[in-house]
Amino acid sequence: MSSSPVKQTAITSYPKFIGRALWLATEGSFAFYAWMTVLTAVFLVGANAWANQVAGGMITTNMTDHVSWGLYIANFTFCVGLAAGGVMMVIPAYLYDDEEMHKVVIIGEAVAIAAIVMCTLSVVVDLGRPDRFWHLIPGIGKFNWPMSMLTWDVIVLNGYLLINLHVVGYLLYMRYLGRKPNVWWYLPFVFLSIFWAISIHTVTAFLYCGLGGRPFWNSALLAPRFLASAFVSGPAFIILVMRVLRVTTGYAAPTGPARTLIQIIRVAMTINLLMLVSEIFTVLYTGSAHAAPLNYLFFGDHGKNGLVPWIWTAIGMNLVGTALFFTPAALERSHVRILACLLVIVGIWIEKGMGLIVPGFIPSTLHEIVEYSPSLLEWKVVAGIWGLGLIILTLSLKLIVNVFTDRMHTDEPAT
Amino acid sequence: MTSTDPCNSQQAESKANRSLPIVENFTRRAAVKGGFATLGAAAFVAAISPLRQAAKSTTAVEFMQRHYTELSPEQKANVISRLEAETKEKYGADVTIADDRPIPGTKFVYAINLSVCNGNGKCVEACHKENNHDRSTNQSYIRVIEMPKGTMDMEKGSTTYSGIVPKDDKFYLPVQCQQCDEPPCVDVCPVKATWKEEDGIVVVDYNWCIGCRYCEAACPYHARRFNWKQPEVPAEEINPDQSYLSNRVRPVGVVEKCTYCLHRTRRGKLPACLEACPTGARVFGNILDKNSNIRWILENKRVYILKEELGTKPAFFYYFD
Amino acid sequence: MPRIASLFFAVLLCLFASVALAALWQSGMRANTPTSSAAEAQVSQASVHSNEAHPVIIRKPSGPPRIELAGTDPQGRTASVACSTCHSIRQANLENKTAATLDEFHQGMAFNHGNITCYACHNPNESDALRLADGSSVAYENVMTLCSQCHSKQAESFAHGAHGGMNGHWDLSRGPQMKNNCIDCHDPHVPKYPKMIVGFKPKDRFNEPSTAEHQQEGTAAHDKH
Numbered sequence: 039m040s041s042s043p044v045k046q047t048a049i050t051s052y053p054k055f056i057g058r059a060l061w062l063a064t065e066g067s068f069a070f071y072a073w074m075t076v077l078t079a080v081f082l083v084g085a086n087a088w089a090n091q092v093a094g095g096m097i098t099t100n101m102t103d104h105v106s107w108g109l110y111i112a113n114f115t116f117c118v119g120l121a122a123g124g125v126m127m128v129i130p131a132y133l134y135d136d137e138e139m140h141k142v143v144i145i146g147e148a149v150a151i152a153a154i155v156m157c158t159l160s161v162v163v164d165l166g167r168p169d170r171f172w173h174l175i176p177g178i179g180k181f182n183w184p185m186s187m188l189t190w191d192v193i194v195l196n197g198y199l200l201i202n203l204h205v206v207g208y209l210l211y212m213r214y215l216g217r218k219p220n221v222w223w224y225l226p227f228v229f230l231s232i233f234w235a236i237s238i239h240t241v242t243a244f245l246y247c248g249l250g251g252r253p254f255w256n257s258a259l260l261a262p263r264f265l266a267s268a269f270v271s272g273p274a275f276i277i278l279v280m281r282v283l284r285v286t287t288g289y290a291a292p293t294g295p296a297r298t299l300i301q302i303i304r305v306a307m308t309i310n311l312l313m314l315v316s317e318i319f320t321v322l323y324t325g326s327a328h329a330a331p332l333n334y335l336f337f338g339d340h341g342k343n344g345l346v347p348w349i350w351t352a353i354g355m356n357l358v359g360t361a362l363f364f365t366p367a368a369l370e371r372s373h374v375r376i377l378a379c380l381l382v383i384v385g386i387w388i389e390k391g392m393g394l395i396v397p398g399f400i401p402s403t404l405h406e407i408v409e410y411s412p413s414l415l416e417w418k419v420v421a422g423i424w425g426l427g428l429i430i431l432t433l434s435l436k437l438i439v440n441v442f443t444d445r446m447h448t449d450e451p452a453t
Numbered sequence: 454m455t456s457t458d459p460c461n462s463q464q465a466e467s468k469a470n471r472s473l474p475i476v477e478n479f480t481r482r483a484a485v486k487g488g489f490a491t492l493g494a495a496a497f498v499a500a501i502s503p504l505r506q507a508a509k510s511t512t513a514v515e516f517m518q519r520h521y522t523e524l525s526p527e528q529k530a531n532v533i534s535r536l537e538a539e540t541k542e543k544y545g546a547d548v549t550i551a552d553d554r555p556i557p558g559t560k561f562v563y564a565i566n567l568s569v570c571n572g573n574g575k576c577v578e579a580c581h582k583e584n585n586h587d588r589s590t591n592q593s594y595i596r597v598i599e600m601p602k603g604t605m606d607m608e609k610g611s612t613t614y615s616g617i618v619p620k621d622d623k624f625y626l627p628v629q630c631q632q633c634d635e636p637p638c639v640d641v642c643p644v645k646a647t648w649k650e651e652d653g654i655v656v657v658d659y660n661w662c663i664g665c666r667y668c669e670a671a672c673p674y675h676a677r678r679f680n681w682k683q684p685e686v687p688a689e690e691i692n693p694d695q696s697y698l699s700n701r702v703r704p705v706g707v708v709e710k711c712t713y714c715l716h717r718t719r720r721g722k723l724p725a726c727l728e729a730c731p732t733g734a735r736v737f738g739n740i741l742d743k744n745s746n747i748r749w750i751l752e753n754k755r756v757y758i759l760k761e762e763l764g765t766k767p768a769f770f771y772y773f774d
Numbered sequence: 775m776p777r778i779a780s781l782f783f784a785v786l787l788c789l790f791a792s793v794a795l796a797a798l799w800q801s802g803m804r805a806n807t808p809t810s811s812a813a814e815a816q817v818s819q820a821s822v823h824s825n826e827a828h829p830v831i832i833r834k835p836s837g838p839p840r841i842e843l844a845g846t847d848p849q850g851r852t853a854s855v856a857c858s859t860c861h862s863i864r865q866a867n868l869e870n871k872t873a874a875t876l877d878e879f880h881q882g883m884a885f886n887h888g889n890i891t892c893y894a895c896h897n898p899n900e901s902d903a904l905r906l907a908d909g910s911s912v913a914y915e916n917v918m919t920l921c922s923q924c925h926s927k928q929a930e931s932f933a934h935g936a937h938g939g940m941n942g943h944w945d946l947s948r949g950p951q952m953k954n955n956c957i958d959c960h961d962p963h964v965p966k967y968p969k970m971i972v973g974f975k976p977k978d979r980f981n982e983p984s985t986a987e988h989q990q991e992g993t994a995a996h997d998k999h
């Protein structure tokens with residue numbers, strides 16, 4: 039490694055890089071400022087709603103002892119998928135040495151960073167005692183590791199955040215310095231992050247499927263299903279982001295990666311639907327203990343059918359979205375592609391959130407059917423989380439575009 | 454976000470000074486940005502201002518309190534006198550909070566005679582009063598399920614029955630914490646706020662729980678309750694005989710559960726729900742004592758446990774005459 | 775690239791191995807939780823504990839029943855009479871099995887206790903006492919001896935705390951225990967346990983959508999944003 043000159047200057051030039059990056063990332067057009075203002079406003083509404091929730095107790099949500107997790111954990115689950123899916127693009131990029139994909143990879147990592155922040159926030163707002171958050175910090179708190187799957191999740195999510203911050207930071211920094219990145223400084227981490235992406239989603243699935251008392255979750259298919267849907271929502275989100283970038287900044291990724299992404303979505307969505315069908319068949323045909331929540335979810339039970347519209351909307355969106363992806367138009371026409379992406383993103387958000395977390399609690403462990411639909415306050419908080427997530431995403435994308443379009447690089451001569 | 458023109462001009466502008474983009478208008482821009490940042494920060498502070506009210510009810514000492522098992526005897530004494538003072542201040546009631554530890558050589562086990570239980574719900578009420586539950590929600594650690602005769606499938610049952618009991622074609626199944634020997638709720642807790650003690654009781658340190666409710670999701674018996682709000686109990690109704698790990702008035706935002714009334718049972722007394730049961734369906738005792746009632750029941754009656762297939766190994770048995 | 779691919783695969787393998795190890799470790803921990811092993815070692819001590827310093831007190835009826843007379847005497851006193859006041863001079867109807875034929879003090883009495891005669895339990899020769907199956911007399915206070923002749927199953931359960939209910943202490947080294955007797959819960963003439971009315975119900979469905987008006991209060995405060 040010929041990095042001795044780097045070492046000398048890195049101490050001073052990396053903070054400079056970050057400072058300048060921040061400065062430039064907050065630089066922009068009127069539309070940009072309007073967009074950021076809207077996001078900030080949404081975020082503030084969410085922050086205010088959450089503060090009210092903490093002050094008034096969680097009675098302000100619509101959760102009960104019967105349905106003790108709701109919209110927050112639903113959103114958490116989706117965001118984990120988004121984070122994992124964002125990085126899985128790395129696999130074709132490096133395994134098949136697809137050079138063009140590299141530009142996309144970095145977008146995927148930026149999405150992952152924003153998504154992880156959203157995950158963490160979704161969990162924090164779900165805590166009854168956020169003031170005791172420090173109990174979760176290994177060393178000063180009391181960390182029930184390795185027994186509790188939640189501690190695994192804390193570890194893998196934070197690790198994932200660090201890895202991605204490193205990879206994105208390093209690649210951009212090198213580009214900024216005008217140097218070729220040293221393979222040994224990032225490739226191992228890229229591979230670590232692939233494996234880590236799988237692990238964050240697997241561990242999150244284990245969080246639910248390890249609970250014997252909840253037959254709806256207690257299925258070995260849960261983790262693979264999570265992964266498959268992550269492979270859909272992640273790429274779909276990236277396609278959307280690339281489109282937005284192209285329109286707003288003219289930063290155009292080559293068409294090759296978009297094709298690859300669509301191929302991935304096609305395969306993953308088919309697998310996802312296949313697993314869903316197989317799960318439904320197993321449960322309904324045998325009429326096992328799993329049947330009650332599934333019945334409630336799809337058809338309603340004892341006149342209670344709060345989730346029925348949700349799940350059929352999700353299924354409809356997923357089917358239409360998948361069908362669109364399979365048409366040749368998805369490759370050629372961007373609005374078809376965008377529509378398909380939006381459909382599957384929303385579809386999977388519902389399927390993994392309201393369609394997976396909530397029915398785990400209905401019927402309850404004593405087989406009572408107590409329904410749940412999120413309160414206005416919960417919607418505000420989740421909107422606030424997305425607001426912050428999108429702020430982070432926007433800033434990091436701006437930074438990426440700035441660096442890749444050479445709008446920003448060092449004034450020091452490259453070594 | 455899709456408007457393109459301003460962006461392009463911006464792009465063109467910055468292309469002109471690619472490597473030195475921050476020269477022009479630096480101070481003015483910095484001032485504007487600084488202004489926006491200050492505005493944003495101020496708005497944020499205003500948005501989360503309700504937190505101040507919440508922070509008022511949490512003292513620094515309480516915030517810093519260590520886990521129950523790490524408290525020294527003096528620290529424990531301090532914590533307890535602080536909690537007693539708080540109850541006095543917030544509820545206007547004089548209470549004594551003890552720190553009841555397990556009696557060596559005991560393992561508590563409960564049994565219910567399903568042939569006798571008639572579903573009258575007196576135990577539910579007794580638990581409510583004994584454990585200082587929130588009055589407005591009639592909270593209780595016990596639920597009684599009315600089940601049609603001829604099935605053990607809880608899906609066919611209901612906890613919301615009312616009127617005259619027992620109904621001819623029904624039997625009644627009271628459910629509360631089973632004090633599992635392999636408690637899933639303890640395994641999942643990320644901060645060890647809940648654990649199993651030597652006499653078999655699964656307890657919660659209400660001052661350590663972060664309120665994630667993972668344990669509530671993990672418990673197969675609907676035994677855990679979350680404090681969705683600060684419990685309301687009138688001063689004259691507060692049961693002053695309290696214990697740190699048991700029936701002291703719980704803080705908001707934490708999980709609680711049945712403790713087999715350890716503030717009574719660890720002092721040799723019977724649990725409140727048992728004393729309240731008019732049909733004598735409930736039996737409680739120390740399974741390690743060969744001559745105990747509970748031992749005789751397990752040896753001589755047809756015994757059934759709930760959701761045996763989950764491997765939770767309950768310390769709670771149902772039997773038939 | 776293939777080298778890196780295999781590296782990746784190796785890392786994956788390591789992860790699974792470590793998860794498996796952790797799972798093993800966890801089951802190992804379960805096997806020797808302090809609860810089971812420590813507690814078992816204490817069994818001998820447990821019997822020391824049940825040195826029963828305190829009694830089990832079974833409540834007893836206060837004695838033979840007396841019939842309250844209607845009205846008062848000129849001094850305003852009420853009076854009651856013993857069963858024997860009348861029955862000592864009357865002929866016992868040993869065949870009677872039903873309340874329908876009863877009159878005077880016993881008129882309108884309900885009886886639903888199997889197909890037995892009054893004098894299966896009441897003593898025809900000594901009306902202020904009860905009668906065991908072998909004809910010997912037993913005091914009203916000891917009614918449980920009488921019941922237990924037929925209901926030996928219940929008596930056995932009762933003796934082991936599995937029937938009848940109790941109060942006080944489970945640990946007799948720390949305090950006494952009070953138990954009911956048969957007729958505290960069962961009317962001997964109509965022994966079936968009476969029906970009851972459910973009085974207390976938890977209201978734990980505070981946030982169900984169907985009761986949406988309630989939760990509106992909770993969120994209304996935040997809507998003004």
Ligand code: SF4
Binds near residue numbers: 630633655674677
């Ligand atoms: S019944 Fe539920 S709360 Fe009680 S020990 Fe078992 S799992 Fe835990």
Ligand code: SF4
Binds near residue numbers: 647662669707708
């Ligand atoms: S709610 Fe409290 S006791 Fe339950 S798992 Fe979370 S921290 Fe542990």
